[in-house]
Each structure stands twice: as structure tokens, then as C-alpha cells.
Amino acid sequence: MTVGRSRRVLVTGAAGLIGSVLRSRLANDFDLLGLDAARGTGVTIVADLAKGGRRARRAFAGQDAVIDLAADSRVGAPWDRVLRNNLAATINVFEAARDAGVKRVVFASSNHAVGLYEREEPYARIVRGDYEGLDHAAIPLLTSEHPVRPDSPYGVGKAFGEALGRYYSEEFGLSVICLRIGTCNRVDRPEDAREFATLLSHADLVRLVECCLQAPASVRYAVYFGVSDNTWRFWDLEPARDQIGYEPRDDAERWRMSAPAQG
């Protein structure tokens, strides 16, 4: 079984929004095993990854890949929660994946690892929806080569996860793909001005994760932005396109045009 054809896939944090979206669309093509700290649809194993107990570790045995979504997903999560549910839990996931010989970890990083770039122009204006005089074709794109600039404890924790993934990739031979996921909403559309730039539609999320699971084994470590092909996006998609064939098909603008009239 090569990494390039992952079939057995452990999903941590399976009860969350992203886990739910993935479950409903990936279940036909992959043998998914859902793990979460809470019971929920699609959760087979209830275990607290922050504690790293035996039940959690056993879930990694025989898996070809892990999609690691387990975390406190609130951008405003306080430090004690980040320390426990994001830092400690993420360490335990990589340790368990290494112990079990899992070949690939897809780590749910976040755009908040580089969120403070949005204080600078033209990003500051784009996230306010103030497009006057801006040419969307000329936006300087943020890439994974830019240094991290986290905007929150949550974002610092995601930067930590990316560094952790690089260590496990280089030291232990895991293939690690970090996805800086944009905005994924329960109602699948942008909810404010910023999200016209940052939206990752459910369908594009599924496409991106499929590409990660099917990526060639030559992908050893990568950081990709998870975003739809939005007219006003400011994150680079070329490496994800080139290296794993991610081709987003949605553009948040379609929801702008279909917005109901006010009043």
C-alpha cells in the first residue's frame, strides 16, 4: 500500500464541522474511522487525544493515513484550551502515527497561522470588502514561504503543528501535509466581507483532502492553503495545484451575485 492510494483513513475530531463534511463525501472512496472526544455521528472511537491513552493510540493501528482535525477550533480559544487540545493533542497524534507506521498525516492547520498579514494592504482592504481601485488579478499572494504571523493563541498553536509536522516528516519519514484551511462555514457560503476572500466551499474542501490522500509518496512535507478559487483570494494555490492536483471549482463571488435583495 503506497501513500499515494490511502484507503484506511483515521479522522480525528470527526464530530466537528469539517469532519462531518468529509465523512459524507469521502465514505464511498475511503475506509474512514472516526475518532472524537465527544460522541457524534460518524464517531466510532470516543477518546481524548490530549490524554493520549491506549484507546486513542490503538485507533492508529493499520491506518494508511490520518486526517487530524482534533483541536479546539475556536480562533478565540484561550491558552489553557490551546495547550491541552491543540498542542498536547497534536503531539499525541504525531507520536501515535509514528508508532503505528502511518504513512501520511494531513494536519488541519489554519490561515490564522499567518493571520496578521491581514493588517497590511491590500489585504486589510480586501477583508473589509473595500475593493475600490484594487485589481484582483494583481493581488500579491501570500505563500507558505512567508514567515508565520499568527493572530491568536489558536494561530500560534497551528504554527506549532506545522513545525511539529516538519520534524516528524524529516526525522521519522512520515509524509505530512499541512492545510491552512480558510473559512469553512456550516451554511456553505460567505457570511461577511472577509469570507469572499477566504471561503473554502464544502466541495472544494473535499477535493483538497482527496488530493492530499491520493498525493504521490514523493510529497514528504508541504504546507498548502485551503481556499476556493475566489476572485478576491490572497493565498497562493499554485503549489497545491502543481504538487497534488488540487483544482478548486468554486468562487465565493457566486454567492455575492445571488444575494437576496435587502428589505
Next chain:
Amino acid sequence: MTVGRSRRVLVTGAAGLIGSVLRSRLANDFDLLGLDAARGTGVTIVADLAKGGRRARRAFAGQDAVIDLAADSRVGAPWDRVLRNNLAATINVFEAARDAGVKRVVFASSNHAVGLYEREEPYARIVRGDYEGLDHAAIPLLTSEHPVRPDSPYGVGKAFGEALGRYYSEEFGLSVICLRIGTCNRVDRPEDAREFATLLSHADLVRLVECCLQAPASVRYAVYFGVSDNTWRFWDLEPARDQIGYEPRDDAERWRMSAPAQG
């Protein structure tokens, strides 16, 4: 009191090797307050920063700067120690510094945040002491622009501390200088081939930290390598020279030439 003339300085991890070296040389010019989890020379406040209790937090009040050396300093420290003594303790240091209005934090990062570059040439040969055919004047230097490549849980923790520092700098206005300290030995000389490249002599350590404490307030966030001006060094010193005036005076080669004859 500007950042550029820090006088009252809290030193965390004061009982360790680096704390001891700094104490003996900085005590004349700065009003040092030593904090450590263990009693020891130069330790006024015994408190566990990983717990972040009131006694630890009170030590930050009225300080102009913090030199944060508190950590499990072993490159081989296991994850549970890194999580507690490096991640949690570092979060508590930055939180306490922010709460107390401390203007500058000098964070003891480490070369191990980028240690895996040493698997590549020419670094791999340099750290083995195999100089044949190498021109030390032509070594491509590692800079703080290179992505982190931690070599250990310890190194991942230091990468975390750097990201954390950037967040506190940008979000809360702290001036944060991260020092990727090279090799600082109790006996002030290189002990193996690698250390002819990586040595930071005691005298240069003191020079570097003095520069950090006296740096202009315009230095908001920086990552510098802490290394002597070793003939075989492969870390860039130009930003530290340009921005804070660090002028190392030692070169590890002097110990090679003075090595006693074997016999």
C-alpha cells in the same frame, strides 16, 4: 524608561548555565532579578513558571525587560517535559510580561529550531569536521529567513516560542528578540568538531545579550543567531550586527590551535 536602556531585568531560569554566565557579567550594569524553579546562586524567586502562579507573575512587575531562559534545556528532553517546561512555561512568561507591561522579552530560542539543515551539505561535513575542499569564506549561511527545521521536540518547542514571540510583539506591542543560541559550554571552549562551528563563547554571549537589552525600541521582533565569529560558522550574523550592534570577538579556532598535545 525606554526599551533601549533596560535597567531592571528579570532573568528566568537564572540557575542554569546561561543564567549563571550572564549574572556574573551583567550584574554591574543591570538590576537583575533571578527566578528559577530551583534554588541556586542568583535566584531570588523560586517559582515554577509552568504553573504560572501568583509568585511567578509578581516577579514581572516593574521590570523593563525579561531574559527568558526557563526551559528544559536538554536537546533530548521528552515531549512531556517540553510540553510542561518549554511550551506552557513560555506561554506563561509572555502572558506575565504582557500583563506587567514589560517592554522587551529576550527569548532564548535555539539553533535546534533549524537543526536539520545540518543533514545537508556543506553543513553535514562541517559539523563532522571534514573540511577538505571546503572554503569557509564561501559557506552559504543559514538566516532567520530559512523555514524552521527542528531536530527534536526541544527544537519544535523553540520554533513555537519564536512564533509565540511574534504574536505577542505584533498583537500587544512587546519588543521580542529571539536568540537562536549556539553551543554554550560550562567549560568555555568547543568539545567536538561541530562546536568549532556553533560555539558561542561566554564573552560573546554576554555581548549579545547586552546588545539585546540596549537595542533601540525600533526593534520590534527579531530572530538572531547566537554564535561567536567562528571561522566555520554557518549562521548569518549580519542582522544582529546591523540592527543591534552585536560584534563577536571570539573564534572557536583559537581553541583548536591551543589544543594540548595528545599523549
